[in-house]
Amino acid sequence: MLDDRKLAVLRAIVEDYVSTHEPVGSKTLVDRHNLGVSPATIRNDMAVLEEQGYIAQPHTSAGRVPTDKGYRLFVDRLSTIKPLSAAERRAIETFLANAYDLDDVVSRTVRLLAQLTRQVAVVQYPSLTRSSVRHVELVPIAAQRLLLVVITNTGRVEQRAIETHEDVSDEAIAHLRALLNARLDGCWLTDVPDALADLPEQVPVGERPLAATVLSVLLESLVEKHEEKIIIGGAANLARADLSQSLRDVLEALEEQVVLMRLLGEAENPSGLTVRIGTENPHEGLRTTSVVATGYGAGDQAVARLGVLGPTRMDYPGTMGAVRAVARYVGQILAGS
Amino acid sequence: MLDDRKLAVLRAIVEDYVSTHEPVGSKTLVDRHNLGVSPATIRNDMAVLEEQGYIAQPHTSAGRVPTDKGYRLFVDRLSTIKPLSAAERRAIETFLANAYDLDDVVSRTVRLLAQLTRQVAVVQYPSLTRSSVRHVELVPIAAQRLLLVVITNTGRVEQRAIETHEDVSDEAIAHLRALLNARLDGCWLTDVPDALADLPEQVPVGERPLAATVLSVLLESLVEKHEEKIIIGGAANLARADLSQSLRDVLEALEEQVVLMRLLGEAENPSGLTVRIGTENPHEGLRTTSVVATGYGAGDQAVARLGVLGPTRMDYPGTMGAVRAVARYVGQILAGS
DNA sequence: CTTGGCACTCAGAGGAGAAGAGTGCCAGAT
DNA sequence: ATCTGGCACTCTTCTCCTCTGAGTGCCAAG
Numbered sequence: 001m002l003d004d005r006k007l008a009v010l011r012a013i014v015e016d017y018v019s020t021h022e023p024v025g026s027k028t029l030v031d032r033h034n035l036g037v038s039p040a041t042i043r044n045d046m047a048v049l050e051e052q053g054y055i056a057q058p059h060t061s062a063g064r065v066p067t068d069k070g071y072r073l074f075v076d077r078l079s080t081i082k083p084l085s086a087a088e089r090r091a092i093e094t095f096l097a098n099a100y101d102l103d104d105v106v107s108r109t110v111r112l113l114a115q116l117t118r119q120v121a122v123v124q125y126p127s128l129t130r131s132s133v134r135h136v137e138l139v140p141i142a143a144q145r146l147l148l149v150v151i152t153n154t155g156r157v158e159q160r161a162i163e164t165h166e167d168v169s170d171e172a173i174a175h176l177r178a179l180l181n182a183r184l185d186g187c188w189l190t191d192v193p194d195a196l197a198d199l200p201e202q203v204p205v206g207e208r209p210l211a212a213t214v215l216s217v218l219l220e221s222l223v224e225k226h227e228e229k230i231i232i233g234g235a236a237n238l239a240r241a242d243l244s245q246s247l248r249d250v251l252e253a254l255e256e257q258v259v260l261m262r263l264l265g266e267a268e269n270p271s272g273l274t275v276r277i278g279t280e281n282p283h284e285g286l287r288t289t290s291v292v293a294t295g296y297g298a299g300d301q302a303v304a305r306l307g308v309l310g311p312t313r314m315d316y317p318g319t320m321g322a323v324r325a326v327a328r329y330v331g332q333i334l335a336g337s
Numbered sequence: 338m339l340d341d342r343k344l345a346v347l348r349a350i351v352e353d354y355v356s357t358h359e360p361v362g363s364k365t366l367v368d369r370h371n372l373g374v375s376p377a378t379i380r381n382d383m384a385v386l387e388e389q390g391y392i393a394q395p396h397t398s399a400g401r402v403p404t405d406k407g408y409r410l411f412v413d414r415l416s417t418i419k420p421l422s423a424a425e426r427r428a429i430e431t432f433l434a435n436a437y438d439l440d441d442v443v444s445r446t447v448r449l450l451a452q453l454t455r456q457v458a459v460v461q462y463p464s465l466t467r468s469s470v471r472h473v474e475l476v477p478i479a480a481q482r483l484l485l486v487v488i489t490n491t492g493r494v495e496q497r498a499i500e501t502h503e504d505v506s507d508e509a510i511a512h513l514r515a516l517l518n519a520r521l522d523g524c525w526l527t528d529v530p531d532a533l534a535d536l537p538e539q540v541p542v543g544e545r546p547l548a549a550t551v552l553s554v555l556l557e558s559l560v561e562k563h564e565e566k567i568i569i570g571g572a573a574n575l576a577r578a579d580l581s582q583s584l585r586d587v588l589e590a591l592e593e594q595v596v597l598m599r600l601l602g603e604a605e606n607p608s609g610l611t612v613r614i615g616t617e618n619p620h621e622g623l624r625t626t627s628v629v630a631t632g633y634g635a636g637d638q639a640v641a642r643l644g645v646l647g648p649t650r651m652d653y654p655g656t657m658g659a660v661r662a663v664a665r666y667v668g669q670i671l672a673g674s
Numbered sequence: 675c676t677t678g679g680c681a682c683t684c685a686g687a688g689g690a691g692a693a694g695a696g697t698g699c700c701a702g703a704t
Numbered sequence: 705a706t707c708t709g710g711c712a713c714t715c716t717t718c719t720c721c722t723c724t725g726a727g728t729g730c731c732a733a734g
Contacts, residue, residue: 023696025695025696025697026696026697027695027696028695037708038707038708038709039696039708039709040698040699040707040708040709040710041707041708043696043697043699044698044706044707046697047697047698057696057697058716059714059716060696060713060715060716061694061695061696061697061713061714061715061716062695062696062697062716063695063696063697101496101497101498134478135476135478135479135484137474137476137484137486139472139474139488140472141471141488142471142472147472147474147486147488147494149474149476149484149486149494151484157484157496159438159486159494159496160437160438161438233592234592235572235588235591235592236585236588236589236591236592238588239584239585239588240585248573248576248577251572251573251575252573254572254573255570255571255572255573360727362727362728363727363728365726374677375676375677375678376677376678377676377679378676380727380728380729381675381676381729384728384729394728395685396683396684396685397682397683397685397727397728398682398683398684398726398728399684399685399726399727399728400726400727400728
């Protein structure tokens with residue numbers, strides 16, 4: 001249906017359009033790439049490509065521009081992910097290795113991605129739902145006031161204040177703390193409710209109100225509210241991308257956590273690269289942008305996702321390479337710490 | 338030097354320009370405000386105002402536009418802060434009251450400010466340097482690994498992992514924890530170094546390496562690294578403000594923590610409103626924007642700052658009212674929790 | 675000090691024309 | 705069958721022009 005040369009033409013159009021930002025015509029195409037045929041031939045090929053919906057003309061007497069469908073074909077069949085240079089890899093490695101806690105890892109990652117791709121970077125905090133409990137701490141911080149701290153194996157620390165509404169003895173707290181740790185150490189967060197279902201019955205009657213309160217806060221903060229935190233960076237790169245019209249829509253979309261979540265996407269292939277092009281995106285205001293995302297995590301278990309967002313007219317091979325590389329290194333850092 | 342009517346004219350120019358976004362001429366001015374004199378008179382006044390640098394013409398045959406100096410005079414002498422409506426105040430109150438931890442308070446505040454002013458909101462996390470210690474906790478989370486948690490009176494929780502490089506007994510930890518709490522409870526963070534100067538000598542010889550390690554981490558995380566965290570919101574409002582040219586510069590500036598810090602400013606009058614207009618800003622890319630900021634904190638002690646950033650052509654009275662009101666309510670929430 | 679009148683300036687809108695890029699198609703060459 | 709050169713055609717875009725109107729500055733009179 002599409003012979004090799006037509007595919008080559010499509011590839012050339014995408015590459016040229018990405019680098020020049022201007023509709024590309026048959027003549028400039030043969031000038032820049034040595035396709036070995038004349039402009040007229042290319043024109044015939046282009047007519048076919050247009051008929052099939054891979055390219056389009058902004059107006060009659062202009063060159064061609066890839067459509068979303070064209071980019072899709074390009075990404076799926078005509079391009080290979082471009083590995084980073086050794087220098088870039090070293091830079092990533094040392095930059096991330098200097099992070100000293102989870103917040104810092106994430107914030108460095110987002111800056112790194114934005115700089116590397118010169119686009120908007122989006123990084124999701126390591127999810128709680130796929131983490132396990134490393135330690136639970138219960139600390140009195142004032143009369144009738146406790147602090148509950150949960151540390152996960154992904155380095156995330158979750159804390160919540162608890163009002164007890166009655167004085168609580170230090171022994172009761174110590175007892176409960178020991179009990180919680182015994183039950184939860186190494187436990188997947190998703191299994192916490194089951195592991196603690198019978199907790200109230202396991203404590204002396206006098207401590208039951210306390211246990212109940214702590215339990216409800218614990219479940220609420222870890223399970224129900226699995227508020228997936230996301231941060232973005234490099235928004236200034238949007239201005240460079242002259243999306244002009246829709247810039248405002250894009251900025252608005254980027255401020256909504258929910259939209260961002262959906263953007264990064266429930267990965268079909270959890271740890272593989274996902275590319276969403278233009279209208280494939282789930283959000284209205286992002287019809288002219290593409291998202292390149294992937295999962296990352298300690299070891300091979302993906303615990304969260306990260307990616308970049310840019311104009312559909314982006315350098316897909318390079319972007320994909322950068323996203324993949326950053327995800328790998330972050331994974332290593334998380335596994336190591 | 339400037340009589341009452343000239344001031345009235347300046348005020349009218351500022352108000353009209355802010356609401357219409359267009360240079361204002363002498364005729365439209367007398368039409369809209371009843372100044373009781375003819376356009377020709379106004380023109381004479383305008384000529385004087387222009388000579389003194391309060392207004393300017395974009396080009397010869399256009400109306401006048403306030404200069405930074407003009408806005409400055411307007412803010413200082415010609416306007417009064419506009420209080421919020423009762424409905425708005427109620428909305429703020431309930432919205433903030435539903436926050437359940439410090440992160441949530443801050444994130445709600447930033448959204449609130451952005452929505453209320455329809456500009457970019459900037460909120461600094463309650464600073465550590467002006468807080469006092471409420472509780473210190475030391476928790477073993479693995480062999481040779483401790484977690485140090487410090488809770489401050491502003492609700493901020495700071496945590497750091499500590500590598501001990503040797504096994505440590507539970508008694509040693511408990512001892513150190515008790516000692517730290519005894520020494521630091523209620524202590525201003527800035528006084529922590531003094532309060533702990535002689536710590537190593539106060540513990541048994543066997544525990545000194547541990548004490549030294551913990552001490553260094555503690556000092557580092559609380560004092561030296563007083564990394565002032567800042568979050569922003571409502572960036573989409575920038576697109577509405579058609580700063581066109583400089584939009585990219587502004588977005589870039591907003592991504593640099595350091596710039597943001599300087600923006601919020603070392604307040605001359607710590608808890609009062611600060612207004613920085615156009616070129617008064619310390620940053621290159623923000624020549625066409627103004628910043629309205631104020632301190633906030635639990636009680637009357639300002640612990641951090643918040644504010645908004647928008648085009649110099651902004652509604653100063655309204656913005657100042659909103660910023661002041663939000664700062665007050667946040668202060669109340671912090672004091673109450 | 676204020677006012678009406680008047681000449682002057684200049685940005686911006688609108689239109690006409692020329693230039694140029696690129697296309698589609700056709701007939702001939704390979 | 706496929707490719708190629710030629711050619712007419714279509715639009716956008718740039719430039720140049722004029723015209724309009726808002727707004728000014730100045731002046732002489734109230």
